[in-house]
Amino acid sequence: MNFIEPKLNVLTVAVLTALSFPVFAQTTELSSVQVNASADASAEGLAPEYAGGQVAKGGRVGLLGTQSNMDTPFNLTSYTSKLIQDQQAANVGEVLLNDPAVRVARGFGNFQQVYLVRGLPIFSDDMSYNGLYGLLPRQYLAAELIERVEVLRGANAFLNGAAPGGTGLGGAINVVPKRAPNYDINQATLGIQDGGEAYLAGDFARRFNDGSTGVRATIAKRDGDTNVEGESRELTLFALGADFRSDKLRISADLGYQEHNLQASQPNITIAADEAIPPTPRADRSIAQPWTFSNSEDTFGTVRVEYDFNDTVTAWLAGGIREGVEAGNFANPTVDEPNGDYDANRFANVREDSVQTAEAGLRFKFNTGAVKHTVSTSAMIYELESKNAFNFYDSFSGNIYNPQPVPEPTVVTFPGGSFNSPFVTETSKNSSFAIADSMAFLNEKLLLTLGARHQEIEAMSFNAADGSQSASYSESATTPVAGVVFKINPQYSVYANYIEGLVKGETAPQTANGQAVTNAGTVFKPFKTEQVELGVKYDGGNVGGSVSVFQSEKPSYGIDSTNTFSQIGDQTNEGLEIMAFGKASKTVTVLGGLSVLNTDVDGQDAIGAPSAQANVGLEWSPEQVQGLAFETRAIYTSSQYADAANTQEVPSWTRLDLGVRYVMPVGNDQALTLRARLDNVTDRNYWASAGGFPGSGYLTIGNPRTLTVSASLDF
Structure with a gap:
């Protein structure tokens, strides 16, 4: 497939203009401006790192802006670029392996990363980028593009608006882009993973005009065979971020490009309804057909502007675009015999996405007697146009324990449009208006937040074969929020919240259980979830953590006995979460x-x-060897079910990861960091996840033992 060129529209020009602003700003005399670790178009800046540097002391809480963990009535963890680089994480999913409330699954019929938070999915295209939805690559996001990964656990429709992809009921993930810090960055990294995949990256940053203007550029390339026999992948990315800050005005902009190609990667595996979960196949050998692949290319950009009218009133405006194209050739097995025999169909598709999104807001502060108020208002809009074409081909047979190549099927059994000129198959438009009052009582020991967001969701679906409209809806809903924090003392705070989730209605898939869905393409109305959460947070200076309990309720959709997609029941989630982070001792x-x-x-x-x-x-x-560090991480996941009847139980699994790094000085003001990491030390074969799409329980195979080594030179 030939990837399309990104469209040039008004917002693209705005991004490029903002990125070029630092060049022109050098000719203007400005007062010196002190910049936080990452300058951005927000008065709060980037939350500082907590002791140990692996997480931050706070993060973005949607409409409410950047807040300290101890001040917000929500459960938030922000993972830092230090953690990402020290662990040699290649993507968002690998970063989130550190979170006990998150597990990584796979999209339906493709290789999209899906993040299960509190047992509910967040599709990778429902992550936000500096607060805006839909701008990041749809299937996979490389870690080199990231300064922070912020995980907010729980419903969040008021804070962020409804996620446009129809997920996010169990949490929200926001990615913070890189900015130039107060010091210059000149960093080059070389690495290799066993199997032969090579890695090259560069990270460069400068500040100008007494610190008021910054530019940061990141490039990365991954290419080669993985340690899964028969599998290869390639990644190319480039990102440019710029920011300008004066006493009252702040501007930031980002421009990014990512191309991600997979060849013969491990497919999703469905177990037939009458079969028990079989033993996991060898993880170091791909069972995929050599002619399967998944290619994606995305170009995206954002601009954010914030202006202080005075000490009490601040306004902001942000916008972004993404142009994405995908092409794939899949063959996902359905195992129907205890010995691992399967049947599969070849499925090929192309997809083209165009996304535009924007937000405007106003925040003002005032007092009523002894009560301090911070009132935040926001209006948001998101628009998507998606084109899609697909073909189903003849079936073939195989065995997951003895994979053998078969000729690529060529007889089309179910056509779905033209690959050269796909029709529009989906359009959606989300718009909302929100207002909140964050009040501080008792010398800011008692914090109360009340608010509501009115959301409108419009969606239309079209037939891929001829472009005719197949379904549509236009619905609206209002979602309230109430949150309270009481600071017992500087070390302890307790919190509670009531908040709702809202997503667009589900869309019936084309196939399920190896058969065509009877109501494929049908779009259902939006639905809400309700959540109540209580918790206590601790900040001892060097060690912090939290304990929380929650309950949420939502309708559930899936495939019924007639292979029809519909609401099949209601789901209640109840949970307990315990988090800990920081420096337990000096070392x-x-x-x-x-x-x-x-x-x-x-x-x-x-x-x-x-x-x-x-x-x-x-x-x-x-302490005896300066610059040396040893890492270990254990991950445990209990058993889970792959079917609604709970007859197919997926075994529990535990994984052990080890790492070491050594930082040594090289010449004057230069440093060389050597890193080595061994993931899945015991080389255990395990089913890493079940499902990720409503009503489906397909399985994914965990990664085999993987050795990654790299060297980073700061010069």
């Missing part, structure tokens, strides 16, 4: 926690919702 850093989840879907456990997940990460830096 030991800790990061991890425990998540206990109970799900109920009409008396059964939800698909792909383990009852317990635990992470323990430790880093030891011996």
Whole structure:
């Protein structure tokens, strides 16, 4: 497939203009401006790192802006670029392996990353980018583009608006782009992974005009065979971020490009309804057909402007665009015999996405007697036009334990449009208006937030074969929020919240259980979820953490006995989460926690919702050798079900990861960092996840033992 060129429109010009602003700003005399670790178009700036540097002390809380963890009535963890680089994480999914409330699954029929938070999915295209939805690459996001990964656990329709892809009921993920810090960055990294995949990256940053203007550029390339026999992948990316800050005006802009290509990667595997979950195939050998692939290319940009009218009134405006194209050739097996025999169909598709999104807001502060008010208002809009074409081909047979190549099927059994000129198959438009009052009582010991967001969701779906409209709806809903924080003392705060989730209605898939869905393409109305959460947070200066309990309720959709997609019940999630982070001693850093989840879907456990997940990460830096650090991380996931009837139980799994790094000076003001990491030390074969799309319980194979080494030179 020939990837399309990105469209040049008004917003593209705005991004390019903002990115070029630092060049012109050099000719203007400005007062010196002190910049936080990452300058951006927000008065709060980037939340500082917590002790140990693996997480931050706070993060973006949607409409409410950047807040300290101790001040917000929500459950938030912000993972830093230091953690990302030290662990040699290649993508968002690998960063989120550190979170006990999150597990990584796979999209339906493709290789899209799906993040299960509190047992509910967030599609990768429902992540926000500096607060805006829909701008990041739809299937996979490379870690080199990221300054922070912020995970807000729980419903969040008021804070962020409804996620346009129809997920996010269990949480929200916001990606913070890189900015130039107060010092110059000149960093080059070389790496290799066993199997032969090579890695090259560069990161460069400068500040100008007494610190008021910054530019940061990032490039990266990955290419080669992986340690899964028969599998290869390639990644190319470039990102440019710029910011300008004066006493009252702040501007930031980003321009990014990512191309991600996969060849013969491990497919999703469905187990037939009458079969037990079989043993996991060898993880180091791909069962995919050599002619399968998934290619994607995305170009995206954002601009954000913030202006202080005075000490009490601030306004902001942000916008962004994304142009994305995908092409894939898939063959996902359905195992129908205990010995691993399967049937599969070849499925090929192309997709083209155009996204435009914007937000405008106003925040003002005032007092009524002893009560301090911060009132925030926001208006948001999101628009998507998606084109799609697909073909189903003849079926073939194989065995997951003895994979053999077969000729690529060529007889089309179910056509779906033209690959050269696909029709529009989906349009959607989300718009909303929100207002909140954050009040501080008792000398800011008691914090109360009240607000509401009115959301309108419009969606239309079209037939891929001829472009004719097949379904549409236009609905609106108002979602309230109430949150309270009481600071017992500087170390402890307790919080509670009531908040709702809202997503667009589900769209019936084309196929399920190896057969055509009877109402394929039908779009259902939006639905809400309701969440109540209570918790306590601790900040001891060097060690912090939280304990929280929650309950949420939502309708559940899936495939019924007639292979029709519909609402099949209601789901209630109840859970306990314990988080810990920081420096346990002068030489030991800790990061991890425990998540206990109970799900109920009409008396059964939800698909792909383990009852317990635990992470323990430790880093030891011996005092005797300066610059040396050892890492270890254990990940545990309890058993889960792959079917709604709870007859197919996926076994629990535990994974051990080890790492080491050494930083040594090289010449004057230069440093060389050597890193080595061994993931899945015991080389365990395991089913990493079940499901990720409503009503489906397909399985994914966990990665085999993987050795990654790299060297970063700061010069």
